Every structure is written in C-alpha cells, then in structure tokens.
Amino acid sequence: MDLFENETAPNGSLPPRPLAERMRPRNLEEFVGQEHLLGEGKPLSKAIVQGKIPSMILWGPPGCGKTTLAFLISGAVDAQFVFFSAVASGLKEVKAVVDLAERQWMIYHKRTALFIDEIHRFNKAQQDFFLPFVEKGSIILLGATTENPSFEVIGPLLSRCQVFTLNGLEPQNIRNIVQRALRDKENGLGEYELQVDDDAMEYIIALSSGDARRALSYIELLAEQFRDDDSKVITRAKAEVVLQKKTVLYDKNGEEHYNIISALHKAVRGSDVDAALYWLGRMLYAGEDPLYVARRMIRMAIEDIGAADPQALVVCVAAKDTYDFLGSPEGDLALAEAIVYLATAPKSNSIYKAYGSVMRAIQEKPTEPVPLHIRNAPTKLMKDLDYGKDYKYAHDFEEGYVEQEYLPDSLQGTKFYHPSKFGFEKTIRERIEWWEKLKKKP
Numbered sequence: 001m002d003l004f005e006n007e008t009a010p011n012g013s014l015p016p017r018p019l020a021e022r023m024r025p026r027n028l029e030e031f032v033g034q035e036h037l038l039g040e041g042k043p044l045s046k047a048i049v050q051g052k053i054p055s056m057i058l059w060g061p062p063g064c065g066k067t068t069l070a071f072l073i074s075g076a077v078d079a080q081f082v083f084f085s086a087v088a089s090g091l092k093e094v095k096a097v098v099d100l101a102e103r104q105w106m107i108y109h110k111r112t113a114l115f116i117d118e119i120h121r122f123n124k125a126q127q128d129f130f131l132p133f134v135e136k137g138s139i140i141l142l143g144a145t146t147e148n149p150s151f152e153v154i155g156p157l158l159s160r161c162q163v164f165t166l167n168g169l170e171p172q173n174i175r176n177i178v179q180r181a182l183r184d185k186e187n188g189l190g191e192y193e194l195q196v197d198d199d200a201m202e203y204i205i206a207l208s209s210g211d212a213r214r215a216l217s218y219i220e221l222l223a224e225q226f227r228d229d230d231s232k233v234i235t236r237a238k239a240e241v242v243l244q245k246k247t248v249l250y251d252k253n254g255e256e257h258y259n260i261i262s263a264l265h266k267a268v269r270g271s272d273v274d275a276a277l278y279w280l281g282r283m284l285y286a287g288e289d290p291l292y293v294a295r296r297m298i299r300m301a302i303e304d305i306g307a308a309d310p311q312a313l314v315v316c317v318a319a320k321d322t323y324d325f326l327g328s329p330e331g332d333l334a335l336a337e338a339i340v341y342l343a344t345a346p347k348s349n350s351i352y353k354a355y356g357s358v359m360r361a362i363q364e365k366p367t368e369p370v371p372l373h374i375r376n377a378p379t380k381l382m383k384d385l386d387y388g389k390d391y392k393y394a395h396d397f398e399e400g401y402v403e404q405e406y407l408p409d410s411l412q413g414t415k416f417y418h419p420s421k422f423g424f425e426k427t428i429r430e431r432i433e434w435w436e437k438l439k440k441k442p
Helices: 043-050 066-076 091-108 124-128 131-136 155-159 171-183 198-208 212-226 236-243 255-269 273-285 290-308 311-326 330-344 350-364 380-384 424-439
Strands: 056-059 080-085 112-117 139-145 162-165
Touching: 043 066, 056 066, 066 080, 066 112, 066 139, 080 091, 091 112, 091 124, 091 131, 091 139, 124 155, 131 139, 131 155, 171 198, 171 212, 198 212, 198 236, 212 236, 255 273, 255 290, 255 330, 273 290, 273 330, 290 311, 290 330, 290 350, 290 424, 311 330
Parallel strands: 056 139, 056 162, 080 112, 112 139
Antiparallel strands: none
C-alpha cells in the first residue's frame, strides 16, 4: 500500500492531490532537515545504509517529516509499506493487515513496515497487540507521534522500539522546500513561473513555525491566487491579504524565537503577570505552535514553582489538554489562564536544585548499596543474609514516624532538599522540621 504513488491527472494538469503530498521526497537525497539523524555516520543513516531497520518511534512536531521518513526507511529494506492513522483506524483493520503481513513473512520472507501515525492515540490494549509481531520481526513497526513517547507509548512496546527525536525544520529548510516546489514543473508549481520576494518568504517561513506541510499549503494557496498575475512576483503585502495572518519578528536564525520564549519564562519567574500575558500573546500571534508554548509552561511550573504550588503543574497540563481538545481560538484562552496562574503563583526552585544535587551525588557514587535493613526480603535465603533485618515499620509507631536511615551509608545525613518559606513549601518545611524534632526525642 503506497501512499506516495504519482497520479496522472487529465489534460496534463497538475495532480489533484495537495502540493504537500505531491512534493514528498522520493529518496533520502531529497529529504530536508534532521541532519542529526540522517547526516553521514549518524545513527539512523547508518541503519538505513546497512538495511538493518529496527522497529522505531519517530517523535517530533507536525510537518517535520515523520511520515515521509518512515516511507523512505521502509524502502531501504524492501518492505511493504502500510499506513494507518490511529485516529481513523481501529484494531480490526490493523489485525487484518498484520494477518496478511504474517503470511507474507512466512511464505515469501518479506517484511511489512507498518506505519502508525499518531500512535499515542491507540489505547493500551491496541498497543499491546503489536508486541508479539515486533518481537519475532514479522513486522517493522514505525510509529509516529507528536507526544512524548515516554508517557504515551506503553513500556513493553517502547522497550522494543528505538526512539528517534525529530526537530521542527529550520528556516533555511523551509526556504529550500518552498523554492523547490516553485521550481518543480512536474509535481510542484513550476509551470506558474512565480517568484516569492525575500520579505514574503520570511513571512511564510515565520508563519510555518518549522512545519513543511503548513509552508507548502500556504504557497499553494498563494500560487492559485496569483498564478495569472502579470508581475509573477508574490510580495508580503499580497501574501498577507490572502493568508489573513500577520507575524511579528521571528528572524531566520531563530534568535528572536528564543528571545521571546526567554522573555515569557523570565516574566513568569519574576511574577509579572502583564508581561507574561504580553509575551504569550506575541508568540501565539507570530504563529508559534501553541503546544510548544504549553510544554514550556509545564517546564516553568516544574522548575520555578515546584512544590510551592503543586497545582501549577496540574493547571498547565489541563491547559495543554484543553488546547489539544479545542484548538484555537478557545484553547488560547486556556493557555492565557495558565500563564496568569503561573505568574501569580509563589515561586521556588528548591526541587530543581535538590534533584540536581541528587544527580551529582549519583554521578560521584553510582553504585552505593542499599542498606540491608530496607532491602526486599521475599525468600528465606535473603532473610538469612539479614535482608530487611531490624526494619522499623513506621505505622507501628504512635506518630506514624520513626527515626531510621534510608540513605546509603556514605550519604547518611545528606540534605538534598531545602524547601522555601513560600506557598505550600512552607507547610513542607514545617513537616520536615517536626520530623527532625522527633528524631531528637530521647
């Protein structure tokens, strides 16, 4: 089942498929971006050259090339390519294809590359179904997701797949893709002989936010509008009229993008609610991916608020889910509500610092043994070796607490976490101080 087969249109006109579909790369040489995976000597590049393709999860934002890359990868191992969308397909359809793949494998020793778009949309039972076939190698599972696979793909399946992280395309990548579409007379817009001036190109790149599909949709819309113009030049003014979108400065090297997200983060950290709302608005107005903004807000809740207000993380995750469910413009308000909550919440980086201290301690002494008294002792042999000996069960004591060491011997007495005096961390601090007093009781 080949989704990228060229179609012949009547009367020599352009194929009826969208430009983004027609311009999909036919080989790795035409593929743009993801040099960290496909550059010479890089992991995925090596696997393709050697023809040893593992089952994998391709994780990245929309329009970065996940589907195209999966198709090209399947070609490297002479596998039948079958596409499924987890949104539109159910387990019944998948089972039918897997049954066919099993027969192909048993009779012809030909593998099937089964591409599941939005694999995170499949539930646990549906994901479980793939395990035996991935294990024995009758199918190569190529899953694509915009969500963190650590949270959205079940552990057993994730452990049998290699995860490759794709990045949003760089401005120059988008420029190259658009220019190739403008030149291509067979599948692209070359017969229109249009040009896009530099200012209009920067505008399209900014609106695309690293999404090649979006960029090609914009240029196709513009081409259809202006293909009969005498000037044959698309200017920014023309583009703004057709696309009905405006953008602010997001320069070609991405510096302003990072400047503005930095401003948003620092405004939240500094508890300036008006500035936080302003920079949020700037990013959304410029065409930034709202889910990228939501991910950054979740990071703020963890790094800069933490246990001072544990609800901050809940609010941000809810805002992300709300946007995912509603989209724009209603979902934008959920992000605005969350940014106000973050900016006005008590601030603390105590957990961020504590975890950093823990990681440094582990790096210095990565194999410290678990103290005997808190080891698991399910067998007689373990008990004979003093596993679990003298362990004190906290619930057996009046205060529900008993002095006992839980850290390795070399780290006893170490304090990693120092809660602040603000928000809920004030309560945490009081609890820790109470436990310290109990330790000192005779």
